[in-house]
Amino acid sequence: MTDIARGDVARGVVARGVVAKILPFSAVDGPGNRAVVFLQGCDFDCRYCHNPETRALCVHCGLCVPACPAGALSLEGGRVRWDAARCVSCGACIAACPHGSSPKAVSMTVAEVLSSIDRYKPFLSGVTVSGGECGLQPAFLEALLVEARAAGLPGLVDTNGSADFSSLPGVVAAAEGFMLDVKAWDETEHRALTGAPNRAVVANLRFLAAAGKLYEVRTVVVPGQFDAALTVRETARTLVAAGSGARYKIIRFRPQGVRAAWRGLPTPDDATMGALAAIALREGVREVVVV
Template identity: 50%
Template sequence: MTRAAVNKIIPFSAVDGPGNRTAVFLQGCNFDCKFCHNPETIHTCIHCGVCVPYCQPGALTMAEGKVTYNITKCVLCDECFHHCPYGASPRTRQMTAGEVMAEVRKNMPFIRGVTVSGGECTLWRDFLVELLTLAKGEGLHTLLDSNGTYDFSTDRPLMAVTDGIMLDVKAWTGEDHRRVTGADNAMVLRNLRWLAGQGKLPEVRTVVVPGLFDCEQTVRETSILLRELGCLDTRYKIISYRPMGVRQEYKSLEIPTPEFLTCLAHLAQSYGLTDVVII
């Protein structure tokens, strides 16, 4: 079985899709969002060992050139990734789909489904197919939380075991999107259209950061597109930027006012969207 770097598993989550779900977070991302509140999930650990001496409880040890993480000793003090010069985390476990599913099974029958997030979960495509196949075999609903850079239309095996993709529209224009994430958004918008046609677009999100990109244009054009695609009941989450966990150099990004967020929600609703949520 394929192994993936698992950053964490949240047994019960009410915010990662409909109903109570187990959320699995994988390490590594191909975006570099300025507002990322988990920047330690972006890069993969290169086992340099710099963080090990900062781990007072001894959860980290160096053996044969690799950092080993002992979850039972970890007190979640975050000292390790605060001292990592590479924006990585040693707090990952290389797990097979079967091992992750064993963790998920402990939460049944109190969960409706499984959501795999990240980082960007599609960087671990083979692992996803294996895990979601096991989850479907247990009768669970399966969702992916993706930045939309993976071409889902070309992957029938993955889509056969995925009930839906929760997609971020981080900015509308390519230029704004590159400023926010470091990457273009052509594939994101292509995925949005394709997933809508497949009935597999339960949720779209935009993180609102005034001054970083044109938030109003992004919400307006995304809402218009969802209406054109007949996705009026797709949940549209309008998420306030918050500086918690964000890298020091981006902590001064502007926090939107409640009035501006409400204004954006009304804008989305004015195009007929029925499930607009501000968080």
């Protein structure tokens, strides 16, 4: 039983969410071919974020408007408006925004989100809700998961783990599973990497693993920035202790698309990644993927 019942969305109980973008197809955001809904806004500021424009909600300052070469942006009544029909997806507005936002994030209902992917349904295994951080919009997240499931599209939640999912039983019940980032096990290192503590992340790891709701745990390896061996070992131990069959995806840092300060950092070599995978396997994780 979820907190939001079928039909609540239609009755307007859950109104809208702020959506950064929707990908109709992805083969890397969960099992099978999935639509991915990226919600706008994140409470972490990861130094290696590849979508830094999804961090903040737009404050309608208008600074991006003159940067648009296609006339797709305007400031009307103190709010920036984006004309999707004119947009040529050049990214100039995102580069011009000093707030970590995008003028292209839009307020949508659950019905509008599902309608936008409806024609792809025969080719989809499900929907993944990502971000930004989707846990910051829990009512919309739950409603989207409930309605997507009813439409035959089971939903996965891709999260940084900052929301307390043990206090969101409706989201947990409505989700097919969770993909959780464990960015660093050490609290100080996690703060340096993300600007935020990791207590909620570790609590979610334990809670979701014990609940049998974890599909995947991920760690991005950035040489010299945190103790990756400690992170992989402790994460793996936690999964195994909880009897979770979640797979552990260990991801190489890649500098493409990150902010300037981190573009010079190296990508970890095969030996480093292999050693980390060996730690997870030695601890008893059933499936380890290195990408």
